[in-house]
Amino acid sequence: MSILFSNAVIWPVAALVAVPLLLHLFARTKPPVYSFSSVEFILRIIRSTLRMKRPQDWLLLALRTLLFTSLVLVFLRPLFFSQRRLAGMFQAKNVVVIVDATASMSYVDGAQTRFAAACAEASEIMAGLSNRDTANVVWLSSAPRAVFPEMGANIAYLRDSLRRASVTSEAGNIQEAFDLAVRLLSEAEGKRELCIISDFQKTAWEDVSLTPIEGLDIVKVPVGTATAANAALTDIQFRPARPLLGEEVTIFCDVHNYSAQPCGRTLFLEAGESRRSQQVVVPPWSKATGVFRHTFKSPGTFTISAALDEDVFPGDDRRWTCVPVLEFMRTGILASDTQTAGAWRRALDALGWARTETISRADLDGDLPYDILMLAGWDGASRQNLREKLLQGATIVCSPAGGVSPGDATLSRRQADVGALLRHEQSSEPHSVKIVRPDDRIFQLFADGDFGDPSRGLFRERLHLARNALSGADVLMAFDDGVPALARLEQNGSLYFWNLALDPEFSNWASHVEFLPFLAELLLGSRPSANGHVVYTEHLPGEPVAWNVGRTVLTSDMQLRDRIGQALPIRRGGGSLRFASSIPPPLGSYEWLYRGQYIGCSVVNFPTIESDLRPMDREQVKTAGSVVAAGGSKVRHLRDGVKLWPYFLALALCLGLLEGLALIWIERT
Numbered sequence: 081m082s083i084l085f086s087n088a089v090i091w092p093v094a095a096l097v098a099v100p101l102l103l104h105l106f107a108r109t110k111p112p113v114y115s116f117s118s119v120e121f122i123l124r125i126i127r128s129t130l131r132m133k134r135p136q137d138w139l140l141l142a143l144r145t146l147l148f149t150s151l152v153l154v155f156l157r158p159l160f161f162s163q164r165r166l167a168g169m170f171q172a173k174n175v176v177v178i179v180d181a182t183a184s185m186s187y188v189d190g191a192q193t194r195f196a197a198a199c200a201e202a203s204e205i206m207a208g209l210s211n212r213d214t215a216n217v218v219w220l221s222s223a224p225r226a227v228f229p230e231m232g233a234n235i236a237y238l239r240d241s242l243r244r245a246s247v248t249s250e251a252g253n254i255q256e257a258f259d260l261a262v263r264l265l266s267e268a269e270g271k272r273e274l275c276i277i278s279d280f281q282k283t284a285w286e287d288v289s290l291t292p293i294e295g296l297d298i299v300k301v302p303v304g305t306a307t308a309a310n311a312a313l314t315d316i317q318f319r320p321a322r323p324l325l326g327e328e329v330t331i332f333c334d335v336h337n338y339s340a341q342p343c344g345r346t347l348f349l350e351a352g353e354s355r356r357s358q359q360v361v362v363p364p365w366s367k368a369t370g371v372f373r374h375t376f377k378s379p380g381t382f383t384i385s386a387a388l389d390e391d392v393f394p395g396d397d398r399r400w401t402c403v404p405v406l407e408f409m410r411t412g413i414l415a416s417d418t419q420t421a422g423a424w425r426r427a428l429d430a431l432g433w434a435r436t437e438t439i440s441r442a443d444l445d446g447d448l449p450y451d452i453l454m455l456a457g458w459d460g461a462s463r464q465n466l467r468e469k470l471l472q473g474a475t476i477v478c479s480p481a482g483g484v485s486p487g488d489a490t491l492s493r494r495q496a497d498v499g500a501l502l503r504h505e506q507s508s509e510p511h512s513v514k515i516v517r518p519d520d521r522i523f524q525l526f527a528d529g530d531f532g533d534p535s536r537g538l539f540r541e542r543l544h545l546a547r548n549a550l551s552g553a554d555v556l557m558a559f560d561d562g563v564p565a566l567a568r569l570e571q572n573g574s575l576y577f578w579n580l581a582l583d584p585e586f587s588n589w590a591s592h593v594e595f596l597p598f599l600a601e602l603l604l605g606s607r608p609s610a611n612g613h614v615v616y617t618e619h620l621p622g623e624p625v626a627w628n629v630g631r632t633v634l635t636s637d638m639q640l641r642d643r644i645g646q647a648l649p650i651r652r653g654g655g656s657l658r659f660a661s662s663i664p665p666p667l668g669s670y671e672w673l674y675r676g677q678y679i680g681c682s683v684v685n686f687p688t689i690e691s692d693l694r695p696m697d698r699e700q701v702k703t704a705g706s707v708v709a710a711g712g713s714k715v716r717h718l719r720d721g722v723k724l725w726p727y728f729l730a731l732a733l734c735l736g737l738l739e740g741l742a743l744i745w746i747e748r749t
Contacts, residue, residue, distance in 0.1 A: 140746070143739045150732035158728075172270035173213040174231055176261040177202045180220045180278035181245070182252040183621070183690035187279075187308050187393050194304035195247035198277040201301050203239045204712025205275055216264050217241065220278065222250040222622030224257035231268055249395055249667055250622035251687035254288045262293055273297045275715055279304040280701050283692045290703065298706040299715050302695065309339035311362060312396035312691035313347075313388050318403055320607045322451070324433045325379050325407050333370040333386045333399075337362035338692045350385040351403075352376065379407035381615050381681060383669045396691045400669040400683040402616035408435040409603075412450040416441065417457030420479050423582035423590040424454050427599050434603075450474070451608045457481045460488040467491040470573045475608045479578040486549040489577055490569050502543045506586065510538035511559045513580070520556055521605040525597060534598040537589025539565075541581040550577055574606035616681045625682035626653055626660040627672045635659070639673040640682075 179202050185195035206215055214231040217238050218224055227241050228234075258274075265272045272295060278285070280302050292298065315334040323329045331351070337343050347370040348357045354374055362368040376382060381404045388397040411434050415421035421438075428434040437450070444462035448469055454477045455466075470476055470491055480489040482503045489502065513535045515523060525531055535557060542563065550567045557566040557580075567577040581587040589595055619625050625640070638659050640648045648670070653660030659672075669683045702708045709715045 140739070140742055143735055143742060147732055147735040147739060150728045150735060153728040154732060173209060173273065174265055174268035174270055175205065175209065175213065175215045175273045175275065176218060176226075176231075176264050177205055177215070177275045177277060178218045178220050178224075178257050178261055179242070179245070180252065180276075181248050181250075182220060182281075182284070183247070183249045183395055183687060184279055184281045184284070184693055185304075186247045186249075186395060187304065187310075187693055189304045189306060189308075193247060194279050195245075197303045198279075198301075199242040199245055201277050201303060201712035201715075202275070203242045205301075205715045206235050206239055207712075208716040209235050214268065216261075218257050218261050218264075219245070220252045220254065220257045221248050222253055222620065224253055224260050226260060226264060231264055248622065249686060251620065251689050252284060254285065255290075258290050262296070265296060271297070273299065275299045275301060277301045277303060279693075280696045281690070281692070282694045282696050282700075283689050285696055286700070290706075292706070300701050300706055300708050301711060301715060302698070302701055302708065304695065307695070308393065308693035309341065309343075310393045310396070310691060310693050311343050311345050311388065311391060312336050312338065312393075312686075312688070313386055313399050314367070314396070314688045314691060316384060316386050316399050316401045318384070318401070320604070322409075322607055323376065323403065323405055324409070325405060326375060326377075328373055328375050329403060329405075331372040331374060331384060331386075333372070334367050335360050335362050335370065335388065336367045336688075336691065337364060338694070340364050346389045348387045348389075349374075350387075352382055376403070376405040379405050381405070381678075383681060383683070385669070393691075393693065395667075396686045396688070398667070399685050401618075402669070402681050402683060404615040406433075406451070408433050409451040409608075410449065411436045411452040411454060411603075412439040412443070412448065413437070414439055414441070414444070414453075414455040414458060416455075416459065416481065417479060419583035420578075420581075421454070421456035423595075424456065424477075424599070427590075427596050430596060431600055448474075452603055453477070455479060458484070458489075460484045463488055463491060470571055470575055472572065473608050474573045475576075475603060475606045476573065477576045477578055477602075479580075480543065482543070486545055490550060490553055491571075491575060492552075502545055504541060505544040506541045508540070510540045511542065511561070511563075512536075512538060513557050513559055513565045515556070516558050517554065517556050520554075522556065522598070522601045524605075525601050526594070531597050532592070532594040534594045536594065537580075537587060537592055539581050539587045539589065541583065541586035543579050545579075553577060568606070573608055576602065576606070616683065619682060619684050620687055621667060621684055622664050623684075624653065624660040624662070624664050625670055625684065626658060627680060627682065628658045629674065629679070630657060632657065633674065637675050639676070641671045641673065643668055643670075 179198050181195060185198060186193050189197065202217065209215055211233060213235075214233050215235055215238055216231050217227045227238055232238070261274050265274065274296055276298070278300075280300070290298070312335070313333060314336045315332075317332045319330045319332075320327070331349065333347055333349065335345060335347060342361060342363050344359060344361045346357055347360050348355070349372045351372070351374045356372060358370055358372075360368050360370050381402050384401050384403055386399055390397050411428055413421050413424055413436055415438055425436050428436050441459075441461055445465055448465070452475045453466070453469065456479050458478055459481045466476060476491075478489055480502055482501075484502050486502065515535050517523070518527075523534070526534055539559070542559065542565070545563065550564055550569075553567040553569040555564045555567045559565050563579070564577065565579050569575045569577070580589060582590045584590070617626065629638070635650070635652060638650060640650050640661055642648060642665070648665060649662040650659050651662050652658065665684060667684050667686060669681055671678060672680045672682065698708055
């Protein structure tokens, strides 16, 4: 706290404060003494009136002294600074204002949005800058940007850009916006000031720590401090991940309630030609899930849209996703072990949803455009390519040959252990198997016993390995002596280690009726999330939607359309095989076409972090090295000071009036 005098050059005028005292002293000069015959009655009158006259004189002296002091202070023009370190009275000012333009700022507080209030406060901050000062505005969004490439003196243009600006549907990169503002101010001479205007949404700002910079004053201006109730549609999921034609798809829609009161909302679903709705009641500060079931009548990629009945914050009331519906699943079978491969093929050919193809050892180094890979007698070839396929989400069933290490058989990252190679062993007494994980998804069909027991086969041949050889894998079935018979390792996709002989000479399992439904449940229960080819992409607001075509094509052959069929401009992005929209599109779903044929879709959904509208309290906003101001005018007062001379002028007028009233009172008494 401090007080500066903007007209301190006339300090000698302060001597006028002594004028009332001098007048008072001169008025006390003793008059000449004359002798009369009798002054007894006069002396009595003087003694009785002096008791009142002396306080009246002191009161009049005090009023006149205060009057002259106020008049002197009017001419000295004092300024009051509540924060001494923010005062920039006699220096050029360099001000950068970070204006939060994220999605939460579109909430309407009263008669205007938080963003409109923030722009008004930013304009008020810049209204006090002179022509020797510089300023800039940084928009806080997913990709923060500044109005000017460097600090500028055109304050009028900045204020006009604040009037024309609009809020986005994006989440904000707070640290990047702060770093951009610091770079703009790094070369500035004079006072450097950074103002941050935001709703300081708790979910976005709570874990942000902005490091104070020496010589940089940070002022934070909260807007929209009232807690806003909101309900949001935060997620759409469906099971299975890649449904087959005619298979029922379960769609889950998560609705969050960001308020202290329970709320009931109507949830709408649009899937193809189907339109359905249901009521959802959400407890306070919790979520509820709406469940829909739908069966697609044709293969392809379908866009699903879910929405809530709109509230005061409608941006997060709608979401999109895409469902790839398969006519069949392509299955590639490596037939190095003809007996195992033959049993697999016969079973899959009996299933209507499987399209089997025989692949060679050389094919393992290629693209492998299959949903499922079944490797019978695999010798460890193309290990890296298979691992990449697994990471892409494919399902791989591996029945390794002898001479392969357990590390290779599970496509582990570590190098193969040459001293622990797998080898086939045969026994005169058959081994039985038992289910180790009866609650696993592939055994749910057999839980009530209606489809038999999938573990009732007998085996006289198997791969010999230690019980703990398959580290990191879940053992689902094991032989009677504990040796793993079937194990699963999940890394995006599912890898099954198959140690169950299917040769009729060494096993009777493939002849049992349970074998077919068990193999079907194993493959369907580990439905691949992808087959190496993307069918849709999901993006956040502020990002251009992109698509990788996988081959070199002409830009004129590619097209991007929105939901109503309007074409959007596109460009090549990130290589000759990748295309992207020229500008970030708004929320919604978009179709990619090659020579007029549909090839995939992209969706842009509301960022869920922006749905919780609770702001931080003042103590949380005020961090080390920063000051919190109630508005743009308060920021100007911190920087330019509060002019006190109007208050002293008003005080002088009041004192002059009091002096006149005091003189009237004195004359009457």
